[in-house]
Amino acid sequence: MAVLAMKKVNICALKKDRKSILETLQRIGIVEVSNLDFEQKFFCKIDTMNMRSVFEKNSLIAKEALEIIEKYAPEEASFFSGVCVPKEISKKEYYSFANGIDKTMPVANEIVNLYRSINDKNTKINQINKQVELLIDWEKLDVPMNFASTKRTKAFIGTLPQNLDDLSLRELLSELLPDEDRYDLKILNKNDNQIFVFVLCHISVAEKIFEALRTLGFAWPIYITDEIPKIKINSFLEQINELEEQVKFDIEKIKSFKVKRNAIKFIADYYDIRSQKYEIISKLLHTKNVFLLSGFVPEKYAKKLELFLLSKFNIMIEFDDPGKEDEIPVVLQNNGFSSPVEGVLESYSLPGKGDVDPTSVMAIFYYFLFGMMLSDAAYGLIIVAACSFVLLKYKNLKWGLKKALKMFLFCGISTAFWGFLFGSFFGDAIEVISTTFFNKPIIFPALWFVPLNEPMRMLAFSFGVGLAHIFTGLFLQLYELVRDKKFSYAFYDVVSWYFLIGGLVVYMLSVPMITEMLVTNFILPQFVGEIGLSFAGIGALLILFTAGRESKNPFKRFLKGVYGLYGVTGYLSDVLSYSRLLALGLATGVIAQVFNKMGTMAGNGPFGLILFLIVFLVGHTMNIAINLLGAYVHTNRLQFVEFFGKFYEGGGRKFSPFFANTKYYKIKEDICDE
Amino acid sequence: MNSLGLVLALLGAALAALMAGIGSAIGVGMAGEAAAGVVTEDPNKFGKVLLLQLLPGTQGIYGLLVAVLTLIQIGILGGAANVSFGQGLLYLVACLPMAFVGLWSAIRQARAAVAGISTVAKRPDQMGKAMIFPAMVETYAILALLVSVLSILNIPRINI
Numbered sequence: 097m098a099v100l101a102m103k104k105v106n107i108c109a110l111k112k113d114r115k116s117i118l119e120t121l122q123r124i125g126i127v128e129v130s131n132l133d134f135e136q137k138f139f140c141k142i143d144t145m146n147m148r149s150v151f152e153k154n155s156l157i158a159k160e161a162l163e164i165i166e167k168y169a170p171e172e173a174s175f176f177s178g179v180c181v182p183k184e185i186s187k188k189e190y191y192s193f194a195n196g197i198d199k200t201m202p203v204a205n206e207i208v209n210l211y212r213s214i215n216d217k218n219t220k221i222n223q224i225n226k227q228v229e230l231l232i233d234w235e236k237l238d239v240p241m242n243f244a245s246t247k248r249t250k251a252f253i254g255t256l257p258q259n260l261d262d263l264s265l266r267e268l269l270s271e272l273l274p275d276e277d278r279y280d281l282k283i284l285n286k287n288d289n290q291i292f293v294f295v296l297c298h299i300s301v302a303e304k305i306f307e308a309l310r311t312l313g314f315a316w317p318i319y320i321t322d323e324i325p326k327i328k329i330n331s332f333l334e335q336i337n338e339l340e341e342q343v344k345f346d347i348e349k350i351k352s353f354k355v356k357r358n359a360i361k362f363i364a365d366y367y368d369i370r371s372q373k374y375e376i377i378s379k380l381l382h383t384k385n386v387f388l389l390s391g392f393v394p395e396k397y398a399k400k401l402e403l404f405l406l407s408k409f410n411i412m413i414e415f416d417d418p419g420k421e422d423e424i425p426v427v428l429q430n431n432g433f434s435s436p437v438e439g440v441l442e443s444y445s446l447p448g449k450g451d452v453d454p455t456s457v458m459a460i461f462y463y464f465l466f467g468m469m470l471s472d473a474a475y476g477l478i479i480v481a482a483c484s485f486v487l488l489k490y491k492n493l494k495w496g497l498k499k500a501l502k503m504f505l506f507c508g509i510s511t512a513f514w515g516f517l518f519g520s521f522f523g524d525a526i527e528v529i530s531t532t533f534f535n536k537p538i539i540f541p542a543l544w545f546v547p548l549n550e551p552m553r554m555l556a557f558s559f560g561v562g563l564a565h566i567f568t569g570l571f572l573q574l575y576e577l578v579r580d581k582k583f584s585y586a587f588y589d590v591v592s593w594y595f596l597i598g599g600l601v602v603y604m605l606s607v608p609m610i611t612e613m614l615v616t617n618f619i620l621p622q623f624v625g626e627i628g629l630s631f632a633g634i635g636a637l638l639i640l641f642t643a644g645r646e647s648k649n650p651f652k653r654f655l656k657g658v659y660g661l662y663g664v665t666g667y668l669s670d671v672l673s674y675s676r677l678l679a680l681g682l683a684t685g686v687i688a689q690v691f692n693k694m695g696t697m698a699g700n701g702p703f704g705l706i707l708f709l710i711v712f713l714v715g716h717t718m719n720i721a722i723n724l725l726g727a728y729v730h731t732n733r734l735q736f737v738e739f740f741g742k743f744y745e746g747g748g749r750k751f752s753p754f755f756a757n758t759k760y761y762k763i764k765e766d767i768c769d770e
Numbered sequence: 771m772n773s774l775g776l777v778l779a780l781l782g783a784a785l786a787a788l789m790a791g792i793g794s795a796i797g798v799g800m801a802g803e804a805a806a807g808v809v810t811e812d813p814n815k816f817g818k819v820l821l822l823q824l825l826p827g828t829q830g831i832y833g834l835l836v837a838v839l840t841l842i843q844i845g846i847l848g849g850a851a852n853v854s855f856g857q858g859l860l861y862l863v864a865c866l867p868m869a870f871v872g873l874w875s876a877i878r879q880a881r882a883a884v885a886g887i888s889t890v891a892k893r894p895d896q897m898g899k900a901m902i903f904p905a906m907v908e909t910y911a912i913l914a915l916l917v918s919v920l921s922i923l924n925i926p927r928i929n930i
Contacts, residue, residue: 443897548923675907687834690835725824730905732901
């Protein structure tokens with residue numbers, strides 16, 4: 097349970113060592129480099145933007161090349177490979193790879209170019225195909241398409257917008273052109289709404305014929321070539337064939353590069369690393385011969401870092417305690433039980449100055465509340481099985497995912513625990529199955545009680561849990577104040593509330609009406625209630641007279657005190673908010689029951705069994721999914737609003753060390769035995 | 771007279787499922803449109819926006835829960851259906867909080883979810899916070915559910 101202590105580190109070294117020092121720091125990955133920005137006439141900064149953009153471009157080309165290879169020669173990958181940590185390579189392997197960069201970069205470029213040319217060729221093939229489609233209707237024409245006339249004749253090549261057969265078309269024409277036979281009509285082709293015709297006539301009657309054709313709706317073709325259509329089509333097809341051959345060849349060539357896949361992956365990483373390094377260089381201060389680096393390092397690594405660097409380089413290194421004005425980056429360190437919920441804490445806010453790291457306290461409540469909301473033994477066991485399967489099978493999962501899985505593993509255990517206490521196993525599945533299929537009801541016994549039968553008891557229990565949660569939050573506030581030696585604040589702002597809320601709860605437990613409502617047999621004797629009430633009174637008075645202690649004006653002070661006391665409504669709503677524990681628990685149970693009931697509607701025959709299995713599988717899968725989401729969201733809410741609201745400020749900045757943020761490979765450097 | 775009680779109780783159950791269901795359908799639909807918009811820009815955010823889309827869906831489930839509890843209590847799902855007029859009326863009233871709050875809170879929650887989706891589109895790291903805003907609205911659906919459920923479970927004890 098702690099935020100790691102940080103040290104400020106300053107390193108001054110010779111410029112000629114800069115490359116190797118920075119690369120070493122990058123591989124170790126435990127130093128966060130600050131942007132040095134003080135006005136000094138000896139120092140200057142280097143703008144590395146241009147270099148970085150070149151590196152980034154190369155990295156992008158490599159990544160594009162990888163995608164292209166992946167498209168034509170997919171790598172066999174398991175479902176989880178995308179979420180696993182990169183493969184480790186040693187420093188030696190890194191440098192031997194790096195020497196080969198000049199040879200592999202052209203390969204990546206070639207792959208990208210090949211892919212572009214494949215795309216160009218495919219576009220061209222499409223264009224030609226469209227032309228072929230236009231020409232194919234004229235296939236039977238045995239003169240060039242732009243053929244218009246000879247010395248004595250005139251030709252009309254075009255389409256008519258009708259679906260007529262040969263005979264009726266001729267009849268139509270002869271009606272329009274009575275006593276005229278100096279023309280010849282040939283139907284070349286037809287489809288649903290067009291006929292393709294070739295009309296040849298004597299030059300003297302050309303105009304008349306054309307008029308007649310126009311009345312029938314004659315139109316010139318859309319696409320005209322100066323060759324005989326059939327020949328043109330053939331030459332087009334040949335072109336297509338040739339292009340397709342080329343594309344095939346290109347694809348084969350790309351496929352042949354799949355052996356280079358790892359080398360290209362390395363390029364992508366290599367240029368990413370260099371770009372990250374140059375970003376750091378722009379944060380340093382330089383003179384002609386030396387450079388200055390300043391940053392943060394976790395205290396526990398400080399000594400190791402010093403020894404390691406001094407053993408390799410000729411540098412000056414010093415450590416310093418961070419000052420008040422420094423914004424110290426935050427790293428959390430917790431044990432295996434509580435570190436999984438660090439992600440939840442982070443999604444709220446990291447601890448700011450003066451905050452304790454609430455992770456370990458929060459973890460206990462997190463698992464506890466989550467389990468209560470889902471509260472089904474079978475669901476819990478399923479979650480446990482699924483999470484542990486993935487965790488055991490894929491050992492090198494990415495850090496964040498691993499944490500999340502661990503968190504759900506613990507939540508699953510808690511869910512199973514509450515499920516047994518509340519007698520829920522797939523809802524009432526055991527009872528339903530035994531009654532329907534074996535005619536002998538077996539009831540899954542609740543180790544404690546069944547919330548559906550005794551909702552008020554569950555509600556009272558939920559409020560109790562809520563009070564404990566809120567009081568723990570207050571206690572952390574107390575701890576912070578005492579640690580900072582603000583004893584009066586601790587007394588006025590925390591202890592007074594303990595008196596007021598605690599006293600009121602004790603008093604309520606001694607009032608018969610309230611205990612009856614909560615269906616508990618537990619009732620405190622009257623005098624205890626009265627003691628509680630007097631404590632509440634003391635608390636209320638304390639708040640009334642101290643909540644406004646910062647104001648000088650007595651009237652204002654009093655009003656602020658009243659307002660402070662009004663805060664008791666906040667506590668009331670906070671406690672009531674825990675009724676969601678009951679509601680969400682019931683939701684899981686009742687929906688499970690609904691599915692069980694639906695499953696048994698077809699009786700206990702073979703058909704009934706099949707229906708039951710289907711409904712059971714689909715229904716419970718859906719129920720788990722939806723209630724898992726609900727439990728997750730509402731546990732977060734109870735932590736963020738009701739719990740953190742009592743003590744937690746947040747606003748810390750995450751420690752972001754200078755390290756090689758790579759996609760495919762991870763370079764080992766042997767300094768920290770983490 | 772006996773059958774009228776049953777009709778009223780069933781009306782209550784139907785209202786709870788109906789109105790809360792309508793609310794959730796509208797809500798999940800709204801959030802889904804916003805989510806689809808984000809996915810066109812960045813398909814990798816699918817998982818995140820899907821979670822946010824599902825948030826306004828719970829009201830429909832609560833409505834179903836109240837409806838089924840009522841059906842079980844009045845004996846429509848097996849057992850003898852025997853509800854007096856007074857009890858039927860009580861069931862109807864007991865279902866109303868879930869029906870109305872379910873309808874309204876689902877829609878309002880969906881608007882918070884849509885806003886959350888646009889937060890995630892711009893700042894995926896703020897997912898945790900983006901989920902909390904819609905969850906705040908849901909509190910009231912949960913409170914309504916609680917009132918409805920507690921009433922329904924206790925009505926058989928009342929003898930009218």
